[in-house]
Amino acid sequence: MTAGLSDYRKQEESITLSSAPAGPGVEQELMTINMGPHHPSTHGVLRLIVTLEGETVRDVKPVIGYVHTGIEKTAEDKPYWKVIPVVERMDYLSYYFNAMAFCGAVEKLLEVEVPARAQYLRVIHLELNRIMSHLVWLGTSCIDLGAISVWWYCFREREAVLDLFEMSSGQRMHTRYFQVGGVIEDIPRGWAERVRRFTKEMRVRADQYAALLDKNEIVLQRLRHTGIVDEQTLLGLGVTGPLLRAAGNPWDLRKAAPYCSYDHFDFKIPVGTIGDNYDRYRVRHAEIYESCAIIEQALDGLPEGPFITTDRKVALPPRHELATSMEALIHHFKLVTEGFRVPPGEVYNPIESPRGELGCYVRSDGSSRPARVHMRDPSFVNLQATAPATRNSYIADLVATLAMLDPVLGGVDR
Amino acid sequence: MEVTREKLNGASAGDHGRGSGATGSDDFRIRQLRARDMLRGDIADEELERYVEERVLTTTLDKAVAWARGNSLFPATFGLACCAIEMMSLPGARLDIARFGFEAFRASPRQADLLILSGRVSIKMAPVVRRIYDQMLEPRWAIAMGACCSSMGVFNNYAIVPADKFMPIDVHVPGCPPRPEALMHGILKLRDRIQGHAPAGWRERYGAHGTEEVLGDADLPGVNAVNVFQSGETQRA
Amino acid sequence: MPDATGLELIAQDLRAADADAVLGTSFFREEATIEVAPAALRAAAEALRAKGYTFMASCHGVDYYPEEPRLGVHYQLLDMANVDRVCLKARVTIEDPHVPSLCDLWPGANHPEREVFDMFGVVFDGHPDLRRILMPEDYEGHPQRRDFPVGGEPVLFTYNEDKVPGWTR
Numbered sequence: 096m097t098a099g100l101s102d103y104r105k106q107e108e109s110i111t112l113s114s115a116p117a118g119p120g121v122e123q124e125l126m127t128i129n130m131g132p133h134h135p136s137t138h139g140v141l142r143l144i145v146t147l148e149g150e151t152v153r154d155v156k157p158v159i160g161y162v163h164t165g166i167e168k169t170a171e172d173k174p175y176w177k178v179i180p181v182v183e184r185m186d187y188l189s190y191y192f193n194a195m196a197f198c199g200a201v202e203k204l205l206e207v208e209v210p211a212r213a214q215y216l217r218v219i220h221l222e223l224n225r226i227m228s229h230l231v232w233l234g235t236s237c238i239d240l241g242a243i244s245v246w247w248y249c250f251r252e253r254e255a256v257l258d259l260f261e262m263s264s265g266q267r268m269h270t271r272y273f274q275v276g277g278v279i280e281d282i283p284r285g286w287a288e289r290v291r292r293f294t295k296e297m298r299v300r301a302d303q304y305a306a307l308l309d310k311n312e313i314v315l316q317r318l319r320h321t322g323i324v325d326e327q328t329l330l331g332l333g334v335t336g337p338l339l340r341a342a343g344n345p346w347d348l349r350k351a352a353p354y355c356s357y358d359h360f361d362f363k364i365p366v367g368t369i370g371d372n373y374d375r376y377r378v379r380h381a382e383i384y385e386s387c388a389i390i391e392q393a394l395d396g397l398p399e400g401p402f403i404t405t406d407r408k409v410a411l412p413p414r415h416e417l418a419t420s421m422e423a424l425i426h427h428f429k430l431v432t433e434g435f436r437v438p439p440g441e442v443y444n445p446i447e448s449p450r451g452e453l454g455c456y457v458r459s460d461g462s463s464r465p466a467r468v469h470m471r472d473p474s475f476v477n478l479q480a481t482a483p484a485t486r487n488s489y490i491a492d493l494v495a496t497l498a499m500l501d502p503v504l505g506g507v508d509r
Numbered sequence: 510m511e512v513t514r515e516k517l518n519g520a521s522a523g524d525h526g527r528g529s530g531a532t533g534s535d536d537f538r539i540r541q542l543r544a545r546d547m548l549r550g551d552i553a554d555e556e557l558e559r560y561v562e563e564r565v566l567t568t569t570l571d572k573a574v575a576w577a578r579g580n581s582l583f584p585a586t587f588g589l590a591c592c593a594i595e596m597m598s599l600p601g602a603r604l605d606i607a608r609f610g611f612e613a614f615r616a617s618p619r620q621a622d623l624l625i626l627s628g629r630v631s632i633k634m635a636p637v638v639r640r641i642y643d644q645m646l647e648p649r650w651a652i653a654m655g656a657c658c659s660s661m662g663v664f665n666n667y668a669i670v671p672a673d674k675f676m677p678i679d680v681h682v683p684g685c686p687p688r689p690e691a692l693m694h695g696i697l698k699l700r701d702r703i704q705g706h707a708p709a710g711w712r713e714r715y716g717a718h719g720t721e722e723v724l725g726d727a728d729l730p731g732v733n734a735v736n737v738f739q740s741g742e743t744q745r746a
Numbered sequence: 747m748p749d750a751t752g753l754e755l756i757a758q759d760l761r762a763a764d765a766d767a768v769l770g771t772s773f774f775r776e777e778a779t780i781e782v783a784p785a786a787l788r789a790a791a792e793a794l795r796a797k798g799y800t801f802m803a804s805c806h807g808v809d810y811y812p813e814e815p816r817l818g819v820h821y822q823l824l825d826m827a828n829v830d831r832v833c834l835k836a837r838v839t840i841e842d843p844h845v846p847s848l849c850d851l852w853p854g855a856n857h858p859e860r861e862v863f864d865m866f867g868v869v870f871d872g873h874p875d876l877r878r879i880l881m882p883e884d885y886e887g888h889p890q891r892r893d894f895p896v897g898g899e900p901v902l903f904t905y906n907e908d909k910v911p912g913w914t915r
Binding site for chain 2: 132133134135139140160161162163164165166168169180181184187188231235247250251253254267268269504505508
């Protein structure tokens, strides 16, 4: 059933050319080289088998699996609340989104209601994470282009975001802040002011990045009219997120199928025109401003109330109750040792992550452990756009396109 | 160009014998003159050897080289997963690794001497990591950053390989991901190790020798165990 | 999502084209699922595509152990104009795990189908490039099946750190 090793190699080494070779002997002009998996510009351990004719890329075949962690298999024998840290480490730049997709799916299965305050807190953290992910993307992409200064500035802002995460949850990355039913803890006093200060400053900094890059001649030469893929090809490939929006399609799950109170906020969807690398850069850059707007609106309207569902069968009771209430003690015990049981069924919960549609499919068989967790990662699907975007362009454009595609290999390989 | 060499005058030669007994300032002045002469080529051969030996009495040449090596590690850009993002914030403005001299991350393993394995090593990636490590030139060191490559970390499953299984690791930095400060601590520990003053193990630091768990027969694990409450000689199997 | 009646109407249309295509429908937690026989998967996918579900959001596999048939392939289809989702499901057995590939309908199914092949062993007939994608090429076994062991290393304690081969000693 499995292809033999020689078949594998043959398929791996096969070259798919977009057009028939121009004349006899052109095959001899083609050179196949290997980029990665250890390469400074492949954004993680991505291996690209690139077939070149001179400097022009004729075919690109991505080979992935170099950071495959078996996350979905590991998640199958852990109670639901223990799956959250496992699944968070998938797309390691958007960890709140991974947790959100999974928690949303389990909440759908459990039919448990997330309180309003928890939804708003989730939105604030999700948008902060979106800003942070875009900052890392911008920094690393500019390194690929050679504009190394931007990396320093973006990581300085990233430290500010991580400080906020550390203040609310105690951890900089992979915070386990989202739990099934809400968030694990209410925000501390002073957090809201610090977030406001951050969003105000973030807008100023984003203006500074724009001043550096938007009209920069080198950026324009490298990003304008490179890596163009038209909208229909993208839709056929299943690409979503800023890539699709750069091509002109305003598809955003936060507006199309709002979840987690996103319909309470007023924000715009940045959309590009021709779908080249420059549009992708501008779309993501503009999304930073929109995320700042969402965060400020959420802070303004943050409702009072519980930060996690009051259903004691799903969420831990507050600790002070354990001293006085027998039921609380029993619930706490059952939840910590066995975990809550989820009625059998299958759900698919899609959300909008910084890279596109992040979906979580959970199948439950009635026990306290999931029977199958699958994360539909946007980078995994978006990576299929590498070949159409870079065919017949220069290898320098390949590097720029790969940077603008924003693949996060943790999500690609899971 | 004609270079004339002449032996040092009598004053220096005589003082050379009683260098250590002279008063501090005299000694210093003598050494200054000798250094100037050495640089001009006036001291040569035996005198030079003696001079160097005397100057570097407490630091051998090896230690000097080790000091230099430890202060100029070139890490290889080897980011695998989430730990890579925290490793990337090491050269950032907050925790500036450049103040220690390690900001030159080299892309080519031939130019690097420190491999910071940051992230989970999957089965597919392990031979690649080993190959990169083999391409590095001696002396080289490796830091396993994070729980996934030190031990199996969060994911104890079929897809991950702990780094110790296929390459020698000098320092393990636990954490998931370790804070940049924690990684910095690990790198500085490695630097101490390179420079020759390896940090003492915890048993030395806390005077806890004699608390080692000694296992003899598998059947009777308690037979050779050390009773830490007894003063006096400890038994060892 | 199409509501329950919409789902039934879709299923009715599919049955009209091919009587044994639809094996069942399910409307659970506001999500619609149509289970089709593997042989009829392509026709059903084309029909749904014609109805407006033009975007393939996800293709993933499930191992339904111990229920037979064990291996399931799910195609999540999305109608962007009406924001409707429907899941097309096909289940096959371990002994005959063949499912037609939908790569020519949706080129974006290439990598996901390879992943389902790698993780579960489902063979997609007509796939241009069916080989392992996440595991090394000479790996034996399909890791995400329920009877495949999770694997991993034993935790090192003093009593077993000498006995576990090839690690720290």
